[in-house]
Amino acid sequence: MSMIAAFYGGKSILITGATGFMGKVLMEKLFRTSPDLKVVYILVRTKAGQTTQQRVFQILNSKLFEKVKEVCPNVHEKIRAIYADLNQNDFAISKEDMQELLSCTNIIFHCAATVRFDDPLRHAVQLNVTATQQLLLMASQMPKLEAFIHISTAFSNCNLKHIDEVIYPCPVEPKKIIDSMEWLDDAIIDEITPKLIGDRPNTYTYTKALGEMVVQQESGNLNIAIIRPSIVGATWQEPFPGWVDNLNGPSGLIIAAGKGFLRSIRATPMAVADLIPVDTVVNLTLAVGWYTAVHRPKSTLIYHCTSGNFNPCNWGKMGFQVLATFEKVPFEKAFRRPNADFTSNIITSQYWNAVSHRAPAIIYDFYLRLTGRKPRMTKLMNRLLRTVSMLEYFVNRSWEWSTYNTEMLMSELSPEDQRVFNFDVRQLNWLEYIENYVLGVKKYLLKEDMAGIPEAKQHLRRLRNIHYLFNTALFLIAWRLLIARSQMARNVWFFIVSFCYKFLSYFRASSTLKV
Ligand SMILES: CCCCCCCCCCCCCCCCCCCCCC(=O)SCCNC(=O)CCNC(=O)[C@H](O)C(C)(C)COP(=O)(O)OP(=O)(O)OC[C@H]1O[C@@H](n2cnc3c(N)ncnc32)[C@H](O)[C@@H]1OP(=O)(O)O
Numbered sequence: 306m307s308m309i310a311a312f313y314g315g316k317s318i319l320i321t322g323a324t325g326f327m328g329k330v331l332m333e334k335l336f337r338t339s340p341d342l343k344v345v346y347i348l349v350r351t352k353a354g355q356t357t358q359q360r361v362f363q364i365l366n367s368k369l370f371e372k373v374k375e376v377c378p379n380v381h382e383k384i385r386a387i388y389a390d391l392n393q394n395d396f397a398i399s400k401e402d403m404q405e406l407l408s409c410t411n412i413i414f415h416c417a418a419t420v421r422f423d424d425p426l427r428h429a430v431q432l433n434v435t436a437t438q439q440l441l442l443m444a445s446q447m448p449k450l451e452a453f454i455h456i457s458t459a460f461s462n463c464n465l466k467h468i469d470e471v472i473y474p475c476p477v478e479p480k481k482i483i484d485s486m487e488w489l490d491d492a493i494i495d496e497i498t499p500k501l502i503g504d505r506p507n508t509y510t511y512t513k514a515l516g517e518m519v520v521q522q523e524s525g526n527l528n529i530a531i532i533r534p535s536i537v538g539a540t541w542q543e544p545f546p547g548w549v550d551n552l553n554g555p556s557g558l559i560i561a562a563g564k565g566f567l568r569s570i571r572a573t574p575m576a577v578a579d580l581i582p583v584d585t586v587v588n589l590t591l592a593v594g595w596y597t598a599v600h601r602p603k604s605t606l607i608y609h610c611t612s613g614n615f616n617p618c619n620w621g622k623m624g625f626q627v628l629a630t631f632e633k634v635p636f637e638k639a640f641r642r643p644n645a646d647f648t649s650n651i652i653t654s655q656y657w658n659a660v661s662h663r664a665p666a667i668i669y670d671f672y673l674r675l676t677g678r679k680p681r682m683t684k685l686m687n688r689l690l691r692t693v694s695m696l697e698y699f700v701n702r703s704w705e706w707s708t709y710n711t712e713m714l715m716s717e718l719s720p721e722d723q724r725v726f727n728f729d730v731r732q733l734n735w736l737e738y739i740e741n742y743v744l745g746v747k748k749y750l751l752k753e754d755m756a757g758i759p760e761a762k763q764h765l766r767r768l769r770n771i772h773y774l775f776n777t778a779l780f781l782i783a784w785r786l787l788i789a790r791s792q793m794a795r796n797v798w799f800f801i802v803s804f805c806y807k808f809l810s811y812f813r814a815s816s817t818l819k820v
């Protein structure tokens with residue numbers, strides 16, 4: 306019997322960010338392994354015209370929850386969706402709901418965040434810092450609370466090369482930042498943002514670091530733990546391999562590469578690609594929830610959920626395997642044949658951006674205009690290159706994260722828990738994982754049918770022929786122009802032609818002699 310699964314039985318659990326990538330997988334695993342839990346409260350806002358109930362209905366009816374519905378048929382009765390907007394005072398939760406949350410909650414998993422790299426500082430602070438502070442305040446009024454688990458990121462201190470399982474102070478106190486956001490206007494905030502974030506690459510990593518400081522400062526008597534995952538990717542094993550439902554991290558780039566839009570990237574092939582499957586993160590999170598509540602560590606423990614020091618993979622290997630999978634299972638209607646050139650040189654990368662990305666987009670838009678359609682490729686390409694430029698920071702560096710607490714926790718688990726809540730990435734086979742990831746992107750993000758693979762392969766062959774034809778035509782035109790203008794080119798041309806002629810005459814003569 307799993308001790309962790311038994312621990313969650315009969316518990317009332319509060320999850321923020323349950324509609325997000327990690328939150329959904331967390332909820333799924335909780336219901337699948339502890340179907341006898343009492344209730345899961347989720348804080349949900351309305352979005353894209355959908356009510357909170359409609360959003361929950363959509364999640365429960367997705368493929369991700371198929372197994373859950375078998376083991377916990379009344380799952381819909383055990384989810385209590387509470388309308389909440391984490392950007393508002395008291396999260397805009399009604400009095401009755403708040404009362405219920407305060408009096409019943411046993412465990413909190415705080416996953417909600419803005420993960421956008423380009424969010425204005427004011428918004429990132431509101432969600433990643435102020436909302437965390439408010440949630441801690443709520444937690445301090447919960448008499449039955451056993452553990453508060455805060456999800457941060459391994460990159461909250463990405464300005465350092467070696468990162469320990471400790472909270473590093475930021476130069477400006479989070480409270481001062483929160484206060485200043487109230488009275489500074491947007492223009493001033495934009496001006497001081499680069500100074501505040503310092504050597505971090507974006508407002509996301511900076512505000513996640515501030516969020517951790519808030520957790521440390523406001524923890525009071527709470528039983529708190531912080532989890533820092535690295536780049537969270539598709540599921541490895543559970544509930545099935547390759548599940549993914551958003552474009553964050555590598556997923557968007559896999560699509561862009563598979564569709565032939567993105568063919569080269571400024572990345573260091575030997576840099577560690579610290580990817581971690583989302584089910585691994587969720588298993589560690591649930592184990593940490595159990596350990597924090599049962600063992601009540603004296604201080605706030607931080608757990609790095611990373612793969613680099615256990616089972617490293619680098620970007621070069623990852624790109625190679627992604628490309629190999631495209632050969633087997635190509636994406637439909639590709640713009641160009643997929644390619645994955647990794648170069649760490651800025652000039653080479655700019656050259657490839659011009660030749661391999663912008664030029665084909667301009668040519669395609671010209672073709673669209675000629676055929677009376679609206680040009681769109683240049684705009685799309687500019688947007689993609691902007692996205693890529695924001696991710697480049699993370700694919701040109703390697704980090705070392707110490708993992709003493711994570712290893713300690715692994716050793717504290719019973720063999721059954723190590724199996725059911727497996728977060729040992731030493732067992733992960735990267736080639737298999739990446740192949741499933743690409744397949745998952747095709748099936749669950751692009752919603753492409755496997756039956757379309759022969760047609761997709763045929764399309765890629767057509768693109769290859771167009772590519773050869775285009776390059777040959779380009780070469781002949783360039784050569785013709787050169788010959789017309791340069792004596793030297795003419796000499797070279799005559800030399801090549803006479804050499805070929807002599808070679809052919811010799812070949813013909815020697816074959817006649819043999820007869
Ligand atoms: C040769 C190539 C070979 C390739 C081989 C293949 C694989 C091997 C190599 C793989 C290397 C992986 C490196 C990962 C490093 C991650 C490090 C994470 C570290 C921290 C981890 C964390 O702790 S935290 C989670 C990470 N947090 C994000 O990862 C959010 C990022 N994101 C944004 O901050 C916003 O997205 C941003 C960008 C501002 C745009 O903002 P924006 O307003 O312009 O755009 P939107 O978001 O509205 O999206 C507008 C259109 O871009 C499309 N799109 C959105 N994301 C996209 C994406 N990633 N790749 C493509 N396309 C994307 C979308 O589909 C829309 O398309 P459409 O216009 O057609 O609808």
Ligand SMILES: NC(=O)C1=CN([C@@H]2O[C@H](COP(=O)(O)OP(=O)(O)OC[C@H]3O[C@@H](n4cnc5c(N)ncnc54)[C@H](OP(=O)(O)O)[C@@H]3O)[C@@H](O)[C@H]2O)C=CC1
Nearest residue numbers: 322323324325326327390391392416417418458534536537
């Ligand atoms: N994905 C990754 O690569 C990594 C993620 N992390 C961390 O993991 C956690 C989860 O990330 P992930 O699942 O990928 O992120 P997602 O963007 O998929 O999910 C974010 C969640 O936060 C919710 N949320 C955002 N704003 C509000 C708001 N104002 N009110 C209520 N809810 C809100 C979203 O709700 P809605 O659906 O309504 O938008 C969504 O449920 C985050 O803390 C992130 O920092 C850490 C390392 C890597």
